[in-house]
Amino acid sequence: MELKRVVVTGLGALTPLGNTVSAYWEGLVNGISGAAPITHFDASKFKTQFACEVKGFDPHDFMDRKEARKVDPFVQYAIASTDEAVKDAGLEFSKLDTNRIGVIWGSGIGGLKTFLDEVVTFAKGDGTPRFNPFFIPKMLVDIAPGHISMRHGLRGPNFSAVSACASSTNAMIDAFNYIRMGMADIIITGGSEATINEAGIGGFNAMHALSTRNDDPKTASRPFDKDRDGFVSGEGSGAIILESLEHALARGAKIYAEVAGGGMSADAHHITASHPEGLGAKLAMSKAIADANFGYADIDYINVHGTSTPVGDISETKAIIDLFGEHAYKLNISSTKSMTGHLLGAAGAIEAIASILSVKNDIVPPTINHFTDDPDIDNNLNFTFNTAQERVVNAALSNTFGFGGHNASIIVKKYHS
Template structure:
């Protein structure tokens, strides 16, 4: 079976709109959480998020790109351009059918849907819909527009497994290359969920932190006083490439996609399995797919959203799989980025890859007192990053509906 490597990275987020800036803020533990400005949040229980405020799409996209695409697609396009430029492959020297796009999202064009319905209601329910309404809201549109924009004619589809969507896309992309169906695939995830409907909906689920007086301190994974996650937005993109193809063209290789797996909790529509059964099996299967043992993993980027139930179940699962690995270090970088929903796995894959290439385990910020229900003996990196040689890193993502997506990267 063919080997798969990462040759390009791109990111758009409140933490940074390029990989260098993003990584620096991750290592420094700089949270960008602040009051929402996209709409007036004063009526909502949660009034803050990690909102992108310093990105002007007009500097990156032409007028038609912006007119015809939702914000989530715009984020995907900008991050994809970064990753493609970083990878340096030239589509003009290849068959376009050898380059594909597999991309994830949890909500798709939620902002467009919300705005269009408001206009419909304000008109007295006269059916005058924008002709781009349907294309802008579709969950497959980011993958479609990326392929159109860059002339990529290979495999093309989108994954939707809630907050595991990006990891699902990454593992699908890796497998299509393994099977010889593509030489290169652009993959990752994007979401733009900072809208009234999203904030209101997640508030009703009691999933969001309500620390309006201290937004940068709100996301506190594993902490005894955690009260929910911080909503985020953006996109992460990886260029995956068949190893021999990358080597032949002299590409810079960040890491290898060593293995992956998906399982289901089959338990609850929003809650993870309390004992982490699906997560345990998913991590074990990812290790098997990678040909690695638990002792070979140096770093786990935890899904850890800062919710009361989820952090406990994941920590139990990590303990069950890696109990004998005393050298394993764990961090929860959603404490910095917020939770980017369908983009979370992609930006956290970039964190895992950079941790390997830079030899740094980023911190979990804001965690003061570990919840006593978190298993003892886990090396959770708190407050400050540490230097550590990392040969292999595992990234967890879990989504509503019981979706578990795990990807392992290793040094090459």
């Protein structure tokens, strides 16, 4: 079977740097931090009192009040970014075969706010079970693609990928494969997350996973820096319209980039810690490169997982050096989590958008907040520290790694007819 080519024809983003793709990209290129004191709840008694929240978002710009009450914030975010992507792609569903248009979405945790609110309300009561009838459907991870499909009448493949922080990259790889195998013409893919609440921050604090740099939130996410002390929680959503090339050309769509390949692996090592030598990361990247029929020298930029954790940053750089050899020192590498924080299951989606725009615009966004070299990291690598860099980016690889040892890498390249 001859595989179809798959291209990107639309983008949507709701992020801590801005609520549109253009605002998000402008923030990235200018090295803006989205971190600030938490406003979603009173965090004064928490070890971590800051996060990268979405700012100025009003769900009623996208749905009426009755509908908004029926969905968790992670679904509200998904709908907002998808609306932008659909408009950006110029999709008129009334003129298309909606039986061949699907939604494959990622989220690591789903409706945590809904779960928290309902359980707390019950615990404060007299033991009488009074639960919201929308409790279960609001919290389910798979409800996001369900709502997107119902909003637009899409009857193609519809499901969620759940692999912790690798979720939306897994979703994109699934979408890529469904289209290139001829099982769909268009798939809306990406991911959303909304976990900046008492349970999310408290839970990650209990694991000692979060930065506690409360005196200076904007510099708290500092991947590859010697003094990094954990990741910064982020929230938001990224939506990507993937389409078969022939379908995109037939309807005269604009094309941002082409998806070249994807790779997945497991660390088989630890429930939360990455393999210290980066074996799973190396395997996922090598599989993506093989899937794209690339050589290692064909990659120009890696948007790394780079969460700002002491162990994870080291293992990922080891994997890159081990896999790419001398070419590793010719790559640009950057962690956009230094600006957005870590969006967990939505990280892969917004970082894929950053990679797509790097390919389109020949600009690599920076890794901000670098102050001190880590002697355990090879600082001869080009981490694009603190300032964006212009260079030709023919192909970019985006890495996401999740709790449970889940690893996923996806490659996008410049589109040529």
